[in-house]
Amino acid sequence: MSSKVLAISLICVSLLLCGFSSGHQAPGRGDNIPAPRLLYPIYDTVVLKGNTPLEFRWLNDYVWTGHFIFKLYKGYNMYASGLILKQDVSPEESGIKIDSGLFSDGQVYTWSLVTVGFDGQKSDKSFNSFKVIRK
Numbered sequence: 001m002s003s004k005v006l007a008i009s010l011i012c013v014s015l016l017l018c019g020f021s022s023g024h025q026a027p028g029r030g031d032n033i034p035a036p037r038l039l040y041p042i043y044d045t046v047v048l049k050g051n052t053p054l055e056f057r058w059l060n061d062y063v064w065t066g067h068f069i070f071k072l073y074k075g076y077n078m079y080a081s082g083l084i085l086k087q088d089v090s091p092e093e094s095g096i097k098i099d100s101g102l103f104s105d106g107q108v109y110t111w112s113l114v115t116v117g118f119d120g121q122k123s124d125k126s127f128n129s130f131k132v133i134r135k
Contacts (some may be wrong), residue, residue, distance in 0.1 A: 033123040034062055036113045041130045048134050053097040058113055058126070060094035064090050069114040069122075070096055076110055106133040 026051055037059040048054060056070065071078070072085040103109065112127035 001043045006030045008073075014052075016029060032065070033115050033117050033121055035124040035126045036068065036115050036129055038111075038113065038126050042128050043130060045131045045133055049134055050099055053100055054103065055095055055097045056111055056113075057095040060091070062115055062117075064119075064121075065091035066116045066118040066120070067091055068093070069116060072098065072102075073110045073112070075108055078110055078112055078125075078127065082110075103110045103132045103134075105132060107132055 036117065039057040039059060046054065056094070061063075068089040068091070070085075070087045070089050071083060073079070073082040074084050075082050082104065085098065087096065108129055108131050110127055110129040112125045114125050115123040117123075
């Protein structure tokens with residue numbers, strides 16, 4: 001186990017044992033996991049230049065994150081038939097780079113992100129749609 005993972009684990013156990021004196025509760029004790037806050041892309045259009053990958057970024061500020069579930073859909077609807085990529089992302093990450101070859105000029109895509117707590121509880125889904133412009 002890496003020293004970073006060990007340190008985070010010790011902090012989490014300490015917070016659970018202390019009962020969060022600041023008034024916060026541990027997951028599974030009445031609190032819901034907050035939906036992740038998306039940082040990019042959050043605009044109506046994304047300009048892709050050459051073969052540069054498209055980086056999706058979010059704010060990783062929930063201490064009880066076990067992992068994230070990243071999904072990318074073709075179109076505005078988040079139906080299984082439009083799903084083109086699904087990936088679990090480590091809690092240490094706050095972004096993911098996707099090969100630009102996956103995106104077509106003029107096509108709309110929707111991405112979603114869910115935070116999954118250590119106990120398996122899931123947050124609400126955060127999502128955003130954008131149109132790709134290739135230059």
